[in-house]
Amino acid sequence: MSDDAIRWNDKYRKRENTEVPKPDPFLIEYLELFKPDQRIVDLASGRGRHSLLLAAQGCYVMPIDCSRIALHRSTGEAKVRGLAIHPIVADLTDFRLPSQSLDAIICFNYLNRDLSENICDALVPGGHFLMKTFNRNFLKKNPKFNPKYVLAPGELTTMFGRLDMIFLRDDCLDSSQTSSAIVATKT
DSSP, rough: OOOOHHHHHHHHOOOOOOOOOOOOOOHHHHHHOOOTTTTEEEEEOOHHHHHHHHHTTTEEEEEEESSHHHHHHHHHHHHHTTTTOOOOETTTTTOOOOOTTTEEEEEESSSGGHHHHHHHHHEEEEEEEEEEEBBHHHHOOOSSSOOGSSSSSTHHHHHTTTSSSEEOOOOOOOEEETTTEOOOOOO
C-alpha cells in the first residue's frame, strides 16, 4: 500500500461524519452532458459524492480512489440508495485508463499532471472531460497546502489542449476564485 493510500485511509477512518457531501454545483450545472448507460470514471472520487449523483442518472460509474475505506463507504451508500457503482482501488500515480474506452471522465479537487495525456486518450470521440481543482489563489487561504497540487494560470489549456473547450475558467486573475475548471469534449 502506498504512503498516499495509508494517509487517506487514516483520514477517512478518523472522520466521525461519514455522511456523503453534496455534489459540487459545477457538476450539477453540466449534468445534462451525462447520459444513461455512459461509462464514466470519477478520478480521486473520495466518498463518492459525484459518483452517486451520476449513478442516479443511470450512468455506469467507476469511482477510482487510493482509499479502500472511502470506496467502501461510497459503495455502502450506493446500496442504501438502490444504486450501483463499480469502484476501483488504485493509486493514480501508477494507474492508466484504457485507450478510447470512456464516455466521460470527471475530476474534482485532485491534480496529477501526468494523467492529462491518458485522460485525453481514454475518452471516446464525443466523450466529455470535466475538472475543477485548486489554483494558486487557494494557497492564500491555505498556505500549508502543497503548491505542487495547485494549477498555475493557463495550465488547464496546456494540459488539455487536445480537447475542444466547452467551458474554461483558468486565468486565476480574480483572487476570489480559488479553483480553476474545464469542461471539454474529444472530437
